[in-house]
Amino acid sequence: MFITALQLVFISSLSSGITGSFILTILLFLLLIIPIKQITCCGKRPLLDPPKHLRISGGLSALEGAWPWQVSIQQMSRHICGGSVFSHRWVVTASHCFRNSNNYKLRIVAGVNSRSKYGKGVQYRSVQQVILHENFSRSKYDNDVALLHLHHPLYFTKHVQPLCIMENEMDEKRLSFSSCYITGWGRMLFSTLQEAEVDLIDTGICNQSSWYDGHVNDNMICAGFDKGGVDTCQGDSGGPLQCYSKDMERFYLYGVTSHGEDCALPKKPGIYTRASRYTVCINNLMKYTITVTVKGYVSWLTYFYNLPYQN
Incomplete structure (x- = not known):
């Protein structure tokens, strides 16, 4: 059973015989600090349930509080x-x-x-x-x-x-990410935040001659689809590639939207800065x-x- 800070103050005051102005002072202090410390758990979405198995294809307008x-x-x-x-x-x-x-x-x-x-x-x-x-x-x-x-x-x-930050590069495997999402408004195209689910693409595949021809190094990640159709574009730069860990029940920053070749082209997925390299x-x-x-x-x-x- 959890005991809140307010309950703790009340219990302590009863046991020690302290009443009146002292309790009021403590309660006012707690009310002042609670807004800053209100929710301290990273990677949680208070307004939405954990992501389902349904794939978001092509991008959708995000719900209020989704990200x-x-x-x-x-x-x-x-x-x-x-x-x-x-x-x-x-x-x-x-x-x-x-x-x-x-x-x-x-x-x-x-x-x-x-x-x-x-x-x-x-x-x-x-x-x-x-x-x-x-x-x-x-x-x-x-x-x-x-x-x-x-x-x-x-x-x-x-x-x-x-958003949660990984402790090191080993967390990429340890956290067993089940799904990854990109979000952004784009450049003057959408007024509502857009979201889409994407696949993480192996660097070896992404560096093939018909893809990015060796451009992607260890500080980068490719994410999207080989057939294109879903991608981050200009104006989305800097936004998160966020992945969900079922084990931890949280979202983690997997990548930072960096660059790519045009938008949503086949074999030209988005390239993201690999967050775990900088944690x-x-x-x-x-x-x-x-x-x-x-x-x-x-x-x-x-x-x-x-x-x-x-x-």
Whole structure:
């Protein structure tokens, strides 16, 4: 049987004879912190049941709250890329999204399903820093991953939740993923978030001469179908390739939408940054907050250099 924090305070007060103003003070304190700590379990969808065996083909409009970690990254209120919430103040996305953007004009919109009609569950947060991967190659899209540090923390609600992050590359097999999904709004095509189920495609197949001819390295994943028809496209960049683990009953970030050849062509599936290759850095970054504001963009290496020393 679980005992809530409020029950614990009440029981403690009875046993110790403490009443009145002390209890009221504690209760008010708990009410203040509960919104921030309301839901701390990653990869869960409070408004929807776990995914069924039915395959989503061709893409569908997502239900409200279907992907509570998906955010719209915007510049001057214009959608430029997607991203995934993985903690109160951190969003993971793609480095190539920020070629000409200014971080002072960037914001993320969380808890949004339709970009034409924002509901009550929507949260806006300005971006404090854009942290690009030190070895990102714009020509090859290698290490195409970036982190956004928000000015203020998100509140986790039924509409805004964090996506789970794998601990290491072995988790790709250990977690026994049963299904994987891509999500995004696209570039000015859809106002409602789109979703589709995709297959993970072996790198050996994806590197065949009639496919990507050796372009896909160990930092990348192919996902989609050999016949095409389902893919992420421009404007979906930075969004999640999320996979569901039946064993853990949670969704995990498997990939970050990176690039591809046009959209949904045969033998040209989407290419995603392999999330498990970067989990050590991501998990380390989650332990810290930025103590010195650095204007503009910051590389991962520069960011770590400015972190306080830890024993």
